[in-house]
Structures are given as C-alpha cells and as structure tokens.
Amino acid sequence: MITEKMYEKMAELAVRKGVNVQLGQPLVVSGSIRDAAFVKLVVRKAYEAGAGSVVVKWDDQELTKMHYTYQTKESLAEVPDWMYDREKYEQEKGAAYLRILSDKPGGLKDVDPEKMNAAQQAYYTKMADLMSYRMNNIGQWCILGVPSQEWAEVVFPELDPAEAYEKLGKAIFDVTRVREDNDPVQEWEEHNQELIRHAEQMTEYQFDCLHFTSGLGTDVTVELVKDHVWVGGGCTTSKGVFFIPNMPTEEVFCMPLKTGVNGIVYASKPLNYMGKVIEDFWFKFENGKVVDFDAKKEKEALQKLLEFDEGSSYLGEVALVPYDSPISQSGVLFFNTLYDENAACHLALGRAYPENLKGGTEMSPEELAEHGSNQSMEHEDFMFGTADMSIDGIQKDGTVVPVFRNGNFVF
Ligand code: ZN
Ligand code: ZN
Numbered sequence: 001m002i003t004e005k006m007y008e009k010m011a012e013l014a015v016r017k018g019v020n021v022q023l024g025q026p027l028v029v030s031g032s033i034r035d036a037a038f039v040k041l042v043v044r045k046a047y048e049a050g051a052g053s054v055v056v057k058w059d060d061q062e063l064t065k066m067h068y069t070y071q072t073k074e075s076l077a078e079v080p081d082w083m084y085d086r087e088k089y090e091q092e093k094g095a096a097y098l099r100i101l102s103d104k105p106g107g108l109k110d111v112d113p114e115k116m117n118a119a120q121q122a123y124y125t126k127m128a129d130l131m132s133y134r135m136n137n138i139g140q141w142c143i144l145g146v147p148s149q150e151w152a153e154v155v156f157p158e159l160d161p162a163e164a165y166e167k168l169g170k171a172i173f174d175v176t177r178v179r180e181d182n183d184p185v186q187e188w189e190e191h192n193q194e195l196i197r198h199a200e201q202m203t204e205y206q207f208d209c210l211h212f213t214s215g216l217g218t219d220v221t222v223e224l225v226k227d228h229v230w231v232g233g234g235c236t237t238s239k240g241v242f243f244i245p246n247m248p249t250e251e252v253f254c255m256p257l258k259t260g261v262n263g264i265v266y267a268s269k270p271l272n273y274m275g276k277v278i279e280d281f282w283f284k285f286e287n288g289k290v291v292d293f294d295a296k297k298e299k300e301a302l303q304k305l306l307e308f309d310e311g312s313s314y315l316g317e318v319a320l321v322p323y324d325s326p327i328s329q330s331g332v333l334f335f336n337t338l339y340d341e342n343a344a345c346h347l348a349l350g351r352a353y354p355e356n357l358k359g360g361t362e363m364s365p366e367e368l369a370e371h372g373s374n375q376s377m378e379h380e381d382f383m384f385g386t387a388d389m390s391i392d393g394i395q396k397d398g399t400v401v402p403v404f405r406n407g408n409f410v411f
Contacts, residue, residue: 108275223260311376
C-alpha cells in the first residue's frame, strides 16, 4: 500500500535531495494535471524548504495529443517569443527545475512523427542558447516519477486496473528508495557514495576504450575522449549546489569519442521515443556513426531519431549500470527511460554531457567538438546491458582490465 506518508517522503526527497532548493530560490515545477494532489504537496514542501517562489507548469497528455492531431505542422513549429522569454527570465533569476512525470508510455504513438519532429526541432532551435542551463548544470534540475493508472495498465496489462496501479506504485517507490519505514534522504546519501566511488575509480583508470560483449550479440568498442570524467550520483552547479538530476539513478556515465565507436550493439530493452515503443533493434557503428540498423517494431521511428540531425547518429554517452541494481532486480519494464535506463548499461545517441570532459562545462560548443564531443539537439538513451554483459577496459599501453563480469562491477 502506498500511503500518504510515503507521498510526503517522496515530495520531500524531490525538493531537498533532488533539486535541493536553496533559501529564497525560485522553483519551477512541471507536472500533469492528473498528479495535481502530489504537485501541490511538492509545492508545499518546497516552500517549507525555503523556496522563494514556486511556479507550476501544468500539462496534460490528452491535450498534447489533440494539439498534435488538429494543428498543422506549420502551426506546431511556431514557438512563441514569450515561451523563450519566460524561460530566460527564470534562468536569470537562478531558478531550479523539477519535473514530475507519470505519462502513459506510448500515449502519443498515433501522432504523425513528421509533426512531432517539426515541433521538437522548432522548440530546440528556439531554445538553443537556454539549453546549457541544464546541460552544463548552471542551475539545479531533477526529474522524478510517480505512478498513474494509465501508466500502470501499460506496464501490467494482464492485471486488473487496481492491482496494476498498486504494483507499479510499489515498484516506483521501491526503486526511488522511499518506504513507509525508512529515511530516504539518508539512504540516498549512502547510495550516492557508492556511485561516486565507482565514478572516481573509472576516471582514475583513464581507459583508452571499453570493449562490451553480451550473449545478445553485442560486440562493440567504445573509445573515450581524452581527459574524460566519469560521473555518477549527483552533480554540483557552478554555484556549488549539489543536486540529483535523475531519481532514481544507478548509472555512472562518460563521454565516448564521437568518431571512436566500432562494432555492433543489440538493444536489451524497448525504447520509448516520441511516444512510440521501438522493439528488438540493433545498430552497427563505423568510426562512431550508425551505418546500419534494424528494428522488429517501429523501425520508422528509429530512422527518424537517426536522421534528426547530424549528431543523432553518433553516440554522446556510455553508461554503466550493475545488473544487481534495484530496477534491474525489480524485473519491471517501465517503458520509461528514467527507470529503464537505470536497469541496464546504456548508450545514448545525440549530444554528450560537457561535464564528462575535464573543463568541459567551460568550453564553447566548438571547443567541445574539437575534443571529440558529439553535438546534437537529441539525446536518446537505449539499453544494451544484460545479465551476462562483460566489459573490459583497455589502457593506453594495451593492458586489459576487467570492469564488468556477469553484468556487475568487478571492483
Ligand atoms: Zn545515462
Ligand atoms: Zn542519457
């Protein structure tokens, strides 16, 4: 049973540990009208934690679908100035951003991908110079999920609706480390220490490349940029505020060299991209670029992703997640990247995170590109980790160091 007390703990965790809102700081919360009660709880907890002002941006998946269905492509691609101005204002005020998600996976699957593409392109183009606020961790941001009936029925279609809701709810609270009888803030403290330990160890090795193999057929070598930094757990803003961008998080991640990926990668979980669930897919990489691919379901959506822009057919992230992490152990396929990306080792097509390069958050896009960092308006994670995944780290002098055996860290 998910109790009111657990929701309170979840809201408190989001505000104090997730975005870590500071005294007098503005907070922008995005949430669905279906989660109105929880959003209000979050707003209250944020004020109690000292937030100066809290603004809520409401959304609704059904309305979004109507907009996509009835508006023309041209109309959807028109991003009003006030949208840009509002976000610029928030950023100038040093706002923190908290997003609460509970949407139905695949809820927009009937929408024309051309339209969605056009709207996304236009949005990212308009907002381009505001994206570094989150990408470079200038201000705190956090994404957190809560259960919804619509979501539960996609995850557990075989159960009756009440049971499905209960089961998804339990899974979400469990993997976010919120239980009736624990102190989630304390548990997150310890969990973070472990992630930081792995990240620091990986950074110390400064591997030239990682070689991944799995029983699914994956056999790929991912070269890392020079002076790379593995990151895990939380991040620190340029003002020195520690925050946790993803709740849950189980990954330590790094920056692949844009042109240094070779081999074949078989996905181990479906990918929910722009409302479509892509299944059983693989990519073949040559010098970093996807040169061939296939999918048993929604291949067209995958093609859209690869053709989104020049960088969306190159990798921007390589992330290690132990097979014995709670999400993986829950055995639940959430059909949502926030959760599923934390169930398995993954790669991301699209832009890289500047924080994964020493001094990267201070670099211009041109400087980042010179260091081999991929640039794109997309960043889409897909899972390829398995219970039998092996990873070898190869050092500059050719020394091979086992990193993963049977899906888990060796050290
Ligand atoms: Zn990741
Ligand atoms: Zn990612």
